[in-house]
Amino acid sequence: MYVVKNLMEEVVQKYYEKIIDELDVCKCEKCKADVMALALNRLPPRYCVTEEGKMYVKLKELEIQFEIDIIAALAAAAYIVKNNMRHEERDCKNEM
Numbered sequence: 001m002y003v004v005k006n007l008m009e010e011v012v013q014k015y016y017e018k019i020i021d022e023l024d025v026c027k028c029e030k031c032k033a034d035v036m037a038l039a040l041n042r043l044p045p046r047y048c049v050t051e052e053g054k055m056y057v058k059l060k061e062l063e064i065q066f067e068i069d070i071i072a073a074l075a076a077a078a079y080i081v082k083n084n085m086r087h088e089e090r091d092c093k094n095e096m
């Protein structure tokens with residue numbers, strides 16, 4: 001079965017897990033989704049038709065090519081989410 005997938009999503013997700021502790025931003029599901037969405041908006045999408053098992057090599061290539069951009073995008077996104085006034089309105093389980 002073939003799927004159309006934005007590989008950038010996978011890589012951003014991976015880096016999110018990797019650097020979330022350094023980003024100093026709420027880790028609830030809503031804030032995570034916001035950070036991911038904002039970061040992905042700053043990065044070029046990389047759609048590809050793939051079979052599940054064959055994704056890994058392409059992900060690795062993407063990771064190497066965009067590592068710096070991805071980290072910068074996540075940091076910028078975390079900054080926005082942290083300073084976003086709407087944060088209070090969000091249904092957010094912040095453990096502050």
Ligand SMILES: [Zn+2]
Pocket residue numbers: 026027028029030031032092093094
């Ligand atoms: Zn939150």
